[in-house]
Amino acid sequence: MVAIPTRAEAPVRSERLVARDGVPLALDCYGDATAPALVFAHGFGQTRQAWSASATTLAGEGWRCISADARGHGESGWRDDGAYEFSQFVADLVDVAGHAGATPILVGASMGGLLGLVAQAESAAFRALVLVDITPRWEPAGIERILSFMRAHPDGFVSVAEAAAAIAHYLPHRAARYRDEANASGRLRRMLVQHADGRLRWHWDPRMLERIAASGASQQENLLAAARQIRVPTLLISGEHSDIVSADTIAEFQRCVPHAAHVRVARATHMIVGDRNDAFTDAVRQFIQPLRRMAAAH
Numbered sequence: 001m002v003a004i005p006t007r008a009e010a011p012v013r014s015e016r017l018v019a020r021d022g023v024p025l026a027l028d029c030y031g032d033a034t035a036p037a038l039v040f041a042h043g044f045g046q047t048r049q050a051w052s053a054s055a056t057t058l059a060g061e062g063w064r065c066i067s068a069d070a071r072g073h074g075e076s077g078w079r080d081d082g083a084y085e086f087s088q089f090v091a092d093l094v095d096v097a098g099h100a101g102a103t104p105i106l107v108g109a110s111m112g113g114l115l116g117l118v119a120q121a122e123s124a125a126f127r128a129l130v131l132v133d134i135t136p137r138w139e140p141a142g143i144e145r146i147l148s149f150m151r152a153h154p155d156g157f158v159s160v161a162e163a164a165a166a167i168a169h170y171l172p173h174r175a176a177r178y179r180d181e182a183n184a185s186g187r188l189r190r191m192l193v194q195h196a197d198g199r200l201r202w203h204w205d206p207r208m209l210e211r212i213a214a215s216g217a218s219q220q221e222n223l224l225a226a227a228r229q230i231r232v233p234t235l236l237i238s239g240e241h242s243d244i245v246s247a248d249t250i251a252e253f254q255r256c257v258p259h260a261a262h263v264r265v266a267r268a269t270h271m272i273v274g275d276r277n278d279a280f281t282d283a284v285r286q287f288i289q290p291l292r293r294m295a296a297a298h
Helices: 048-059 086-099 111-123 140-151 160-170 172-184 207-228 247-256 277-297
Strands: 012-018 024-030 037-041 064-068 105-109 128-132 192-194 200-202 234-239 261-265
Touching: 012 086, 024 048, 024 086, 037 048, 037 086, 037 111, 048 064, 048 105, 048 277, 064 086, 086 111, 086 207, 105 111, 105 277, 111 128, 111 207, 128 277, 140 207, 160 172, 160 200, 207 247, 234 247, 234 277, 261 277
Parallel strands: 037 064, 037 105, 105 128, 128 234, 234 261
Antiparallel strands: 012 024, 024 064, 192 200
16 A cells, blocks of 8 residues: 655745746645646736645645746746747646656646646647636636736735735635735735835736737637647536636537536636635545556556
């Protein structure tokens, strides 16, 4: 019988990976470096910190978990010219997958899931895919809500508490949690960076917002074509109250990837990982555990 390590035996190591065009990428690596790997890819405007609870839990159960800040996000580098392209993000994800060693499983939320679809279609970068509340075609109103939040407050905030109030307005069902985080100045503070004027701004490059947003709709046919090429085990996890995916977009995805499983997390919005982390992690666990047994059998 193989012993499953406890959480205390799943240390976190911060690493740097240099992308093909020289942009440095910040990574967190959890757990035993020889364990089967999961690569976590966050959504647009998020950072690798979004995965910390799930990665800690799954690393404690015997997985190697790697989460990376996408270029222009968090502690990863920004492009000097501000010229961000979807293809660059895909190439970065392929490189992170290669850094994991043996072919990993992807867990990708929103933008991260779309990048994973293309990375798999083009490079067979993963042995399985977990897509978190994203389908190749999405609901425009939900995307516009996200972009409106990201466009707001270009001058930043005077304090963490002011930033917390902005998120609480955006995510009212989690308002109390963000007030607590503001008081503790913990994870929320790591999502902000202080600029030369002393004000706090979100930890992502604002120059990529309009460029990536403008190209999003034009990517949908390519994303549908990528989905049709997926042959590896695939799980779609959606939020019951998501305004990004819908019954129609899920049905279309399942026609493209007929072998894909689907789990709907009750009482969760598009932000499933933050809304109901235990339910999300359990859905991932139930999907990946048989894959580990299958790999061990071979």
